[in-house]
Amino acid sequence: MNIGVVVDNEFDHDHRVQKEIRLLRDDGHTVFVLCFGFKKTYKDYPDFIVNRIIIPRKLRDLLVLLSTNFKFYEALWQYHIAKFISTHKLDALHVHDLYLAKAAKQGIKQSKRNLPLTLDLHENYPAAINSYQWAIQGWRKYVVQPQRWYKKEGYYLNYADYIIVLSDSFKQDLMKRFPFLKSEHIYPHPNMPDFDSFEAFEKTDYAVEFHSDLPTLFYFGVVAKRRGILDILPWIIELLEEGNQFHTLIIGPTDKADKTVFQGYIHHPVLKDKLTYIPWANVNYLPAYLKKITIGLAPFQVNAQHDSGVANKLFQYMYGEIPIVATKCKAQQELIQSAACGLLYETKDEFKSAIKSLIANEALRGQLGSNGKKKLLDLYQHKADKEFLDIYK
Template sequence: MSFVLALSTIKVKINNMKNIGIIVDNDFNNDIRVKREADILKQKGFNVVVLCFAFDNKEYDLIPGLTIHRIKMKKKIKDILFFLFNRLPLYELLWKKEVRRFVQKYTIDVVHVHDLYMSKAVHVAIKPLDKKIPIILDLHENFPYAVQSYNWTKGTLRRWVSKPQAWIKKEAEYLSYASKWIVLSASFREELLQRYSFIHENDIFFFPNVINFREFEQYNINPSLKRTKRVTLMYFGGVAERRGIFEALQVFEKGLENNLNIDLLIIGPIDKADKTKFLNIIHQPNLKNNINYIPWIDISELVSYMHISDIFLSPLIKNKQHESGVANKIFQYMYGAKPIIVSDCKPQQELIESCNCGLSYSTQEEFLDCITTLIEDEVLRRELGANGFKKLYEKYDNKEYENILLALYN
């Protein structure tokens, strides 16, 4: 009798878990951070429902344990509406309508909304409802400064239409619609606490872009991929000027001029505005035989490409956006167990130095010195790479960050 009672009690607890509504304005499946958070909540018994886009009639893989409600739209239309965000409120009106339907259909208890610019539409959508629904705002970046670095906001006409500078004034308003906040780094958390008195210390948490360990551990190395006879530098991620790719190419060219025995592997999509410049550079006669560019790979292939590489690069341009957190790829690189060379953006520099898993630089000359040092010292490469892999598990493969996320829902 007690056994049956215990079982029924467990069932009641599971059935009474909160319905978490995750709202993100992308197609979800390729968003590593959002998927990881959803997975943690799902594993703890929460009912997780996602509201996101479905672009260009694309078919998406089902994700067990998640209910995903998709808004069908052409990606180009979405980009146009977002471009007009500060001139015509069509994007917010769209999301206001969809969020209200979503919240009512799935009887959502807590909304976990991703990115600053989404908070007002969500707030306006749920405010008239009888049920009080808290908003947790997940800041993937320092958006008011990040948006000013995007190519689609550059140029006189584009800047006038998109008004990226308006986000500096809007930040306080859009933050205020939430009751709790998540950021990427401790330093960005402190910055927001100092800037806004309505954010209280117990309501803002930092949750880093750490990999899904169990997922990465299932990926197998592809034996058909062969390493070259030269030392291979690897860059993974979006290919854009703001991410430092052109600086990396300049330093790589200097390295070849200095007779360094190196190749460069670049994997990732190119920003449209940088495409012509990038392709022209990598096809120069003095570079093309030493550069391998791959526009896209599935994340499951990343471990194979890291396996055939020797040194990983994160040459982010130093700015307020890149000072707000550590990119996904740093943690992915650490899993690859090779040394990492990073620019002096504070969060990634501090991580690399605290884990003793790579080198950092402030100038192009120092960048080249880092490459030269690691090329000439294979023992140091192995040591730094091993440190990164070890520290990744020691510092991040534990319940600490899961508990931080779960505490938001108590």
């Protein structure tokens, strides 16, 4: 089949979408991509065609800001999706994220080609946008009106013929809230790493500058209050003040709204020599970093957004045989308990106890890490991240 994949970013660093494209191509499909382009030149992809909507990033951001109440953003996507469908004579459309569902359905109608629409949900979008600082603070909350997405969610889901979700628990939640959804049309697809890529990365000797002789706590991902990392930094300071010896490595961009607070922690007198912050690192280097750390952190705040699926960092920790310390978000709690690959916490005391136990007990770290890798291999061998391919059969 000719499958069109639509994503409202630059695509080049969206590893979930890139992995899905590889799986679709391996399954015999021809893939075309429609995405944004914020600069003049991008890398070429020899195995599929990428069409870019060239637009200034600031204009795109303004359209997103207005998109809850105004039609400009949807009209832009509808026009380009219709053209995309007609140009490549598509047989199916695979669109990423809830807010593109209506534009995709209207684009299909405008193209006059009757093709099925698959909606790929990367998150619980209504819960997510209601946690984003840029959407809920100051004057923007009156423009964005993020709470309206709780009412719009059902309408947008109804535009799709098939839906992809991050976890079975999110699937069950959607079916409970929207009885018109059919179980056989919803496919869980977890954020598992691309094994082929990770194995290729390990064959290349990627040198990383970070080194510590101390046990190392590791957080990989966006630094933001909603991700929970700012919640645990005061507790990490307490652990160090109590005489526990360890280092903390954080890799990932910082949300603009949280930069000042995070910078304050980086320069804290207790943390300044016991914390290394790297704003960005290519995922190619991740296996090399995993060899240098002791404990993987997944401190997400417990809410509907984080209950919807397991963040890819947990699977990455499991790939590196790293024990995990995590909050009790529904999907990640189920994974960690079923795999016996980490320790869960709800309170500061439970977090501190988990860190101290793992630092002191090398055998426990080894067992939990081994369990995680075994569970990940089992999921991979059972093609848990490939079940969505059944849509196109």
